[in-house]
Amino acid sequence: MRIAVSDASFTPPRVQGRNTRKGLTTLSMMPPLEFIIKMGIYALMTVCVAGALLSVLFRNLFHAALALTGVLLGIAGIYLALHADFLAMIQVLIYVGAVMTLVIFAIMLTERFGDASLRQFNHQSWAALGGGILLLTFLVRMIQTTPWPVKNQAALASPAVTVVQLGEALLGPYVFPFEIISVILIAALIGAIVVARKDLEA
Amino acid sequence: MEFMDQIFVNLKSTVLTLAGGFLPPWAVILLCAAISLGVIAVIGPVTMMYLTLIERKVLARMQNRIGPNRTGPWGLLQPLADGIKMLTKEDIVPKNADRIVHLVAPILIVIPALLVFAVIPFGKNMIPADLSVGVLYFLSISSTTTIAIFSASWASRNKYSLLGGMRAVAQMISYEIPMVLSVVPILLVTQSLSTGAIVRAQGAYGGWGWFVFTPWGFAAFITFFLCAVAECNRSPFDLPEAESEIVAGFHTEYSGMKFALFYMAEFMNAFTLSALAATLFLGGWQGPWLPSWAWFFIKTYALIFIMLWFRGTLPRFRVDQMMNLAWKFLLPLSLINILVAGFWHFANPPLAIGGSIAMLWASGWIFTRLNRDYTPEKRTYLFGE
Amino acid sequence: MFFGSGVIKGMLVTLKAFAASYFRGPDKGGIFTVQYPEQRLAEKENFRNFPFLVYDKTPDNLRCVACDICAKECPPKCITIVREFDKDNKPLKRPAVFSIDHTVCMNCGICEEACPFDAIFMDHNFEIASTDRQGDLLLQKEALLKSNDYFNKIRPTDASAIDAKRAEAEAKKKAAEQAAAAKAAAAAAAPKLAAAAADKPAVPTEPPKTV
């Protein structure tokens, strides 16, 4: 086996094996590595689910916000594992770096955010449960019916989507969702003010 | 020359080649990552330790003092002594503090500070991980520091901490925006987000094609560096830990090793941000005669020296002035700068140079005029009798 | 001037100081630090720290006559003096106890000023840090006693003036004594006694009688 010193040799070197096509070893040829990465993804999933649950269950709003931050970071990790570098970075930059900070700032402006006597359920709980179940079934159905490219080996072998392509796509066919994201950011900003705003009548 | 330049790279590939003789490929890959991680894990804290010594020495020299010189020759063991002191100090947690968050915050703040080392090109072929989204990775990871600072300030249940935390969040969010925008011209010109590619793009004229020598690069460098100083809470933007006002800001209630972690994160941020500034604007490891990694460290430490120099000279901004500088001066300037970079890219050289300098100068002048409230007044002093 | 020029000028000042710290001396903008235990500044002659008691030649010849003036003048009242008595309960002109509490003393120098016998002076020794407040900082007579030579060493100008003054006073007194002795000899016609009086040492173990 020969290790090629690539231009960026501090990154994992390309391992040239005898029985590889195009001189490249793919992950599936190295079961231990594949296993580690799989475990990592499962860990990230656990972090996401646990964080999501905790963010709902914590009484303290600040703790809930921290748990939510964990969820967002976990999702970013999953993106990273799926070779969506750009998306992962944007996820961290926007959600963790900006939105969550604004959310925490908004929490700081509320009174009694750490009050243990706050109720976690109200009369809308049942409606929320119904809505949640509906959403869950919808998502499960969607997952089942989508033709995931994971099963498509050709798609896997193709190089990852570059930032350039992504940029062209964002400002081309997907310009509308792109604008939606900016609307969400504005919403977060306004939300921060709204949370801090006390009803004048009350 | 070439040998010195690539000494670390060759060392690593030798190790990996040797290991490849008896290890399976997947283990070699893991080993490769482990070596990089190990190097970072050593470089980070050691940098921090000696930055504290350098800071104290440089400040002392600026103040007609000697600085620490009792521990070891030239005080070289001082960081070690400090480390031992920090480790053996009592860990005090305030009674009403949120114990878990209080514990987690210093850890949270160190993680991003260490993570960003991954994309810094320490020399030719010496990037731990040449991500295609390197710059974005750096900026996004370092933006998570805000949450850690906020957790620390909130969990301490101290009013000074809270004030410091509020200042820190306001400051870091505000300065992130002009900082990101000041990087955009570089990304436009190099058409890449990878730090390695950005450094390679500055290799013209025998390693002197640094972006800081272009008008837009210079403006972006000033903007970026000011924002970097603000991002790592250093003077004159040290409001979150303003000693004379709010004691120690968000880490008022931290002692012992937890405090050391905050300190470590601050100094590692100072180092990595200087390193990124050197990478983006000062050509990273590009430069003649010396090995590439030497150039990198020279540039980075020069920028760190400027940070220390700021600290030794300048008074602190006030909250509103600090926000004003970010939103009313640096932000519009960096937006204009993107246009200037585009102009530079598409216009003919003489027009490009003159035009972009004129545009930047004019906009700088206009923004200064618009912020007239903050320019010094001329005063005349009368004398009695 | 453009915005920021003041900042840049200020920074040049500190840069100059930084450079000067390597190439210039302390009086030219370089490092001003004196690394204390190894390096010391020259002591000023008038420097005053805690007081001490002066003796001439031997510690028995201390000048203090236990008049208690310094203790009375002392603003924070840190001096304690107890007069010594002989076997017959007759007061002697020397202190049995003379203590100065360094934790109370504020180095004002009034005792030195007020002392009519030039017996108490301000010391130069300032390295008296101690953890034992009663043992080391409440100084007794023995610890306070220092020789006139020491005084001459630390404050030559003052000491020589005082020595001259004392010598003059001594000479005057001797002359007066001699005159008195001569007078007595003439009156009582007892030359033996007069000779004995004249041979008496100048500074006896018993303090000289003040006239």
Added chain:
Amino acid sequence: MTTRTNSLKTTMQTSKNYEVRDPQSSIETQTLAINVGPQHPSTHGVFRMNVVLDGEVVTSLKPVMGYLHRNHEQIAENMSYAASMPYTDRLDYFNSMTNNFGWALTVEKLAAIDVPERVEYVRVIMAELTRLVNHVSAIGFLLNDLGAFFTPVLYAFREREKILDIFEEVSGSRMMCNYFRFGGLRRDVTPAVLEKIRGIVNKFPAFLDEFETLLTKNEILCMRCQNVGILPRDLAVNASITGPLLRASGVNYDIRKVDGYSVYNRFEFKVPLGPKGDVYDRYYVRILEMRESLKILDQALKGIPAGEIMAKKMLPFVKSPRNFKPPVGEAYGRVEGPKGELGFYVVSDGTAQPWRYHVRAPSFINLTILEDMCRGQKLADAIVILGSIDIVLGEVDR
């Protein structure tokens, strides 16, 4: 951890003519009551400020003093006149020479003692050197409060050190000088010392220029100081503010000029006045005052005559200060201390101890308007305003 909104309301009621918050604003935030001090890096000692903040804006500020109370006045009433002299050193421990000056002046007034010419000159020289020491370190500390990390302080202390060396050589002690006596001085000034003072006076302007280059024109300093903590002329006069604080507000009042005590009326110097009365003016007026002090020093060094250093009337009391008994009566003596009018009021009943002794401490009286200057400013400004008043807690609490 935060006070409820009602605490704000009460403070708003107490300060009727000032409203920090826009009543139309619908964003409701809580106020934050914080205790700045008594252990705080920039309260200049054991001083406490009860500050109520709305965000960063100070809505109310109550100074709390007395942590360093040492019963100075009572102690002085229980000991001889001369024995109070070393205690006055410890009032404003930066300026023991001017404190001595004030006390000596008062007793000389009470007992009608004529002071020899040389003594007056030496006193003026020492007082002006003290002013240099005080102003240079006051500015240094002010800049430190502004966040300039110790550089100005250490530059200031470097120069202060040279002057303190003079004090040590003259009086025996660097800070607690105890140098003045009623009708004279503790000891004479040697020609060598005068030569050293001459050297300092010659070199000081260069240092001041350097110091000014460091920060006077600095944009950040101007931003932080200009139009911050404005003290209006009439308020300054009504609150009996004195010293550089008053002159920065544009009131032409300097006791050296008004009283012309000692030999000050023989020297030519001017009184710098500030146009606005903000922190920047206080900073700059101090620098200008130092330059004027240098002028006085220059003239005094040229004009110093030879002669006695103790009034004939007081010679008997040199060795027995306890026997000094001024006639029955009262006297108020005042000097222009570096921080303002330092006055001593003393009533004598003919015994060796004063019957009544009172100190008019400039730091204390200047501190009374702290809240008026700070309300509506940011917390950071409050610290700077406190620094610009230039207090010494030894004098405030006495």
